[in-house]
Amino acid sequence: MYGYIGKVLRINLKQKSVNVESLDLENAKKFIGGRGLGTKLFMDEVDPKVDALSAENKLFIVAGPLTGTNVPTGGRYMVVTKSPLSNTIASSNSGGFWGAELKAAGYDVIIIEDKADEPVYITIEDDKVEIKDAARLWGKVVSEVTDELKNEMPEKSRILTIGPGGEKLSRMASIMNDYERAAGRSGVGAVMGSKNLKAIAVKGSGKAQVFDEEKLKEVNSECLKKIKENGVTGAGLPTYGTAVLVNIINENGVFPTNNFQTSVFEKADDISGETMAKDYLLKKSPCYRCPIACGRIVKIEDMGLEVGGPEYETLWAFGSDCGVSDIVAIFKANYYCNEYGLDTISVGATIAAAMELYQKGYIKEEELEGLSLEFGNADAVVEWTKKIGKGEGLGAKMAEGSYRLCEQYGVPELSMSVKKLELPAYDPRGIMGHGLQYATSNRGGCHVRGYMISPEILALPEKLDRFTLEGKAQWVKTFQDLTAVIDSLGLCLFTSFAMDASMYTAAYNAVCGTEHTAETLLEAGERIYNLERLFNIASGIDPKEDTLPKRLLEDPIPDGPSKGNVHRLSELLPEYYTLRGWGEDGIPEAERLSKLGL
Amino acid sequence: MRITVKLFATFRDGRQKIYDMDLPEVTTVQNIISSLGIEKSEVAILLINGRDGDFDKELVEGDTVSLFPPVGGG
Structure with a gap:
């Protein structure tokens, strides 16, 4: 098995049971890993109508096939669950080192089920997995917990934890790792807190196999070259x-x-x-x-x-x-x-x-x-x-x-x-494509599900007029599908300032021995996007919620360079639905779902 | 005519953040960047009064020119 480890760690906190299961590789490849695989596992195991803070909700912590490899930025993992803030799918992504360590310990996925009777934490040292009493950690802030568990665990262990925000079930609580990296959005920390789970400490000694090491070296050096040469990833962001x-x-x-x-x-x-x-x-x-x-x-x-x-x-x-x-x-x-x-x-x-x-x-x-x-x-x-x-x-x-x-x-x-x-830090009244992306993002008001700021403001890969509508629906769809791929592979979205779909395809194929083209990989992204949409609809989210706050649709920006503009969502949404193969009501139609293998 | 020029990120290295320039009529952004020692190829984003600008556009009294090297984030 290449890229994937092939193992799922299933932990039931009520029963205090730990089981290692085989990863369904066919499923994994169909939904890539990370965000896509987590969503598929959720849909297979949990009713999307579940109360997000109940014991019946589950937490899926999922690495990608490129997580823990040498592909640049390959250290990311995804937390997939139902969001207590939005009731949509929550898939919160984080960097740092924890995700790569999970792969090193020999797992692609951790599934957390039910709720512990008392606060607990989990330690993972390769195949030694234990559920321990967290009474002494409960109430402590992230740096304290991280320090304590680092002292207790072998050197270079990596710590994921919630803070008091998650314990108190704030719907804005994040899951933190490596002190300051965050699976930040959608209240995933509250789901962890609702399960009385304080932390997961991990130390691994292994590594995923690579299908074609020589090819991967070539691909990595090309990726690094692109990242270094690009003005944003090579100079702007580092500085x-x-x-x-x-x-x-x-x-x-x-x-x-x-x-x-x-x-x-x-x-x-x-x-x-x-x-x-x-x-x-x-x-x-x-x-x-x-x-x-x-x-x-x-x-x-x-x-x-x-x-x-x-x-x-x-x-x-x-x-x-x-x-x-x-x-x-x-x-x-x-x-x-x-x-x-x-x-x-x-x-x-x-x-x-x-x-x-x-x-x-x-x-x-x-x-x-x-x-x-x-x-x-x-x-x-x-x-x-x-x-x-x-x-x-x-x-x-x-x-x-x-x-x-x-x-x-x-x-x-x-x-x-x-x-x-x-909503994040961009007023969509002056950025039409980005506003459409906010309205249609599967987790609600999010900028990293299809970062239209890149073409509409930053001129990457080309400059689009931020006030026009033409072509924007297609751009948003493509960006959303590509982002789903990157999030599922286990790479950082920032690579997309420098890398295009063909480079992600080359990296995935070299690591996993898959035979994707850029088109089939983007189709996998579209499949993931549609599966998330199906989750939301099953959860009870009305497609009428594909909208923006009234202020942004009705009150023009009062001053500055974008003065006088409102967001023209109603002119963009029908075209977007058509491109997605969804009905006028925003519901995915059978034909597209079938084409995507859903 | 009075033109305000704002520089950002690495364009500030060895230069001011902001220049209030008194320039002759028929001045373009190209003229301004040349006077500041900035190459056209270094400019990733050019705004005139907060809107997408053009190097050859003739500026008018009171215009603000904002110049950025490649930047990004999220």
Whole structure:
């Protein structure tokens, strides 16, 4: 067996049982691995109508066939489950080193079933797998748990854990690994917390077999060459990290500010990648076999910390979306999210929504317990992040996410979310393709299911006019299908700035001995996308939820370079459905499903 | 005429972040980048007043030109 290990580790927390099963290789290859295979396994084993926080929901932690290989960035894994935030499929991807270690330990998949009676954690050392009492770890933050388990385990073990956010079932809780890497979105940490599972520590000594080592060397050197030569992956990201986007998105007038009330932020440069690199960057923090190394380590002087720095999305969420221009406050909010195990996008966006609720008089002064909820207050983003992490006071309401928060005050339309997942850092009113992608992403308001910013803003692979509609539906579909492939292979999406479908195909074929063409691999991506769609429909998600917040469809951006625009979703959606082979009602039709082997 | 030129990322190395230039009529972006020692091939993204721009476009009083080398993220 090549690429895949061929083993599934099934752990039932109620029964405290550990079973090793054979991977159904045919299934695995049909859905590649990672995101695709996890979705297939979920559909085979769990009713999508399941309550996401019940014992019946399962957690599928899935590596890709290229995870743990020498293919650049091949260290990623995917958490697939039902999302307690959106009730859609949750597939949250993470880098770092944990995913590669899982493969080294000899597993493609971990399936977590049922719920432990008391908090537990799991240790994996190759074929020695144990479920242990986690009483001493429960309540501890991510760095404490990671330190403790690293001390207990053999050297160079890798630790995946939830923080207090997941324990308290915040619907914005993430699963963290290697201290600061996150399977961040969709509340997957709450699913882990609902199972009383605190952590999974792993150490492996093996490696997946490679089908054609010589060919793989050739392919890898070509991939590395492309990554190094590309201006984004070879220079922009290594020098500035993702934070380099702050200024460019703001210059285009699509940098959401004050909960999307406008989309230009006067002080954007204060929270930019350029400022971070110049004044705060200590070093880079690369993931497994990554030549890009976009991760940052920054200093927070008044706390005496040297910690993971914020990504672009985080700088936006706690920055302009809350009207805040104090970059150090953002570092702190990011730090607390990492420690409490919370998604920085959803937390920042929820604080921004709370600020608008306060601004408009829905949240009253007496609910604030002395804290501020004014746009622009830097302390507020730090303090409310802590309150959310601890589930205290108004923070407990906010921990439910922006949609449920705004709904409690009778104004759900103030939540800037799609399918209850908070939108990231790009105002779709000035980026038509990206808005269509937000509306149709299978996990709700997400930018990494088809990153249309690449052609519409960054001119990669070519520059598209961001305001026009022509051809955008096809671009979105292709990007979504290709992204499903990359997420399923176990590679980082950032490789797609430099690599095209033919290179992923060559890498997959060299490792696994498959005989894909770029077309058949993209078809596998389309199959995965449709399977996720079927999950959502079976879960009860109405295709009418393929939409954007009312503000973005009706209220033009009030100022800046994108002034006067709303998103023209209704003009794009029918063409998108047609290209997908879905009916006018957004339901996949039998003909396309059959063609895709579903 | 007054033109604002904003530089980002590595274009700031050895240069200012922002220039308020007093330029003669019939000035193009090409003229500006030449005066700053930036090659056309180095510019990945060119915006004039936040919209996609052109190196040969004649600028008008009050325009803002934003110049980026290849950048990306997500």
